[in-house]
Amino acid sequence: MAAVGTLSRFVRLSSFVGKSRRLIFNRIQRRGIASCIDPSLGLTDEQKEFQKVAFDFAANEMAPHMAEWDEKEIFPVECMRKAAQLGFGGIYTQPEVGGSGLSRLDTSVIFEALSTGCVSTTAYISIHNMCNWMIDTFGNTEQRERYCPDLCTMDKLASYCLTEPGAGSDAASLLTTAQLKGDHYVLNGSKAFISGGGDTDVYVVMCRTGGKGAKGISCVVVEKGTPGLGFGKKEKKVGWNSQPTRAVIFEDCAVPVTNRLGAEGQGFSIAMKGLNGGRINIASCSLGAAHACVQLARDHLCVRKQFGEPLSSNQFLQFKLAEMATKLVASRLLVREAAHALQENRPDAVALCSMAKLFATDECFTICNQALQMHGGYGYLKDYAVQQFVRDIRVHQILEGTNEVMRLIIARDLLMDS
Ligand SMILES: Cc1cc2nc3c(=O)[nH]c(=O)nc-3n(C[C@H](O)[C@H](O)[C@H](O)COP(=O)(O)OP(=O)(O)OC[C@H]3O[C@@H](n4cnc5c(N)ncnc54)[C@H](O)[C@@H]3O)c2cc1C
Secondary structure (H helix, E strand, O other): OHHHHHHHHHHHHHOOOOOOOOOHHHHHHHHOOOHHHOOOOOOOHHHHHHHHHHHHHHHHHHHHHHHHHHHHOOOOHHHHHHHHHOOOOOOOOOHHHOOOOOOHHHHHHHHHHHHOOOHHHHHHHHHHHHHHHHHHHHOOHHHHHHHHHHHHOOOOOEEEEOOEOOEOOOHHHOOOEEEEEOOEEEEEEEEEEEEOOOOOOEEEEEEEOOOOOHHHEEEEEEEOOOOOEEEOOOOOOOOOOOOOEEEEEEEEEEEEHHHEEOOOOOHHHHHHHHHHHHHHHHHHHHHHHHHHHHHHHHHHHHHOEEOOEEHHHOHHHHHHHHHHHHHHHHHHHHHHHHHHHHHOOOOOHHHHHHHHHHHHHHHHHHHHHHHHHHOHHHHHOOOOOHHHHHHHHHHHHOOOOOHHHHHHHHHHHHHOOO
């Protein structure tokens, strides 16, 4: 029932989300979406409605600004708060704490659509959603009521803090300590590469309260302004420039024990459960980029003439375009299957989320890169959106577990009983 209530909000809002599509989206709309890559195929009427809301938001509120946000490294907080008004700040957070209560598949559909307007901003929104879900799922009533409503409206923004300078792929070796002193944990250590770091309000931090390994890790929420919480310089990045990335530093940072999510020692499990959904989300962001790039490439091939005819007459390029479309649809099918598996808590869910992240982020990067190639020299110019999609999705092969780590997880699942 909650989801239906939420949906009617989406439907209502869709009527006043602007009609005009600009920039690259003008061209997409004029030519229409080829039915074989139509992302609405197979969706319910309700899903098509909020997919449309997300596409419209991407076209009107994000796409016109994505180049400027990238160039000037602007974190578009107001735009994200507008997205939150549509229910996108807590898409799979429960309605009783302000979330939309939608499914993992619904979430994937929304992030795919939003990413066509700006991958980097959507990817940050996806991390924020992951943190919101972690607090909603593993927090007690007091914690959920304290944090989730403001996260759902994006009045407060969240960051996920797992990686450390010496603990990347081997995240369970993290060294940030949380020493129990009275009714507080005193945190010392540092986190690396934290998305939103410095500009966000709520830090979901994995830290060591016990011995070595995964079982010694707990998860605590640290609020901005807590004495002893500091930040490194803003990193200069290849892409994902509309969101800041900084080190997060703890120096005798005292956090109430009541800020711990779940039990002591449960932190690594909470972190990994968050990432299962995070991997579907980030793969969905790659789908959106690839979807946009296939259409940009198709438009360019139809318009650009060489050797006296449109590039679209060239069979080599036709075949390449066909391969791109096939990879896109195959990626989308796998991502949506993983979303189903996670929603239903199936035993194959963890491996499928890893497969989806591995396959979709690799294939979608290839698609976007091929689209850039089809643009020739123009593809290398910042006037053309295709280069930004390439730059923005490259990091999806690295974060939320590298694609090598995805292979480790899949292989572990395959060999488990042998
Ligand atoms: C822009 C950006 C944003 C990020 N945001 C966040 C965030 O918000 N929160 C957060 O916690 N982290 C974040 N990260 C960190 C990210 O998750 C890590 O960079 C990633 O997990 C890899 O860790 P590493 O960089 O230390 O690489 P390493 O672990 O040093 O790996 C280097 C290379 O070796 C490979 N490798 C390592 N071990 C193996 C193995 N056993 N078998 C095969 N290959 C292996 C890796 O796959 C990789 O290719 C972000 C990173 C970036 C770049």
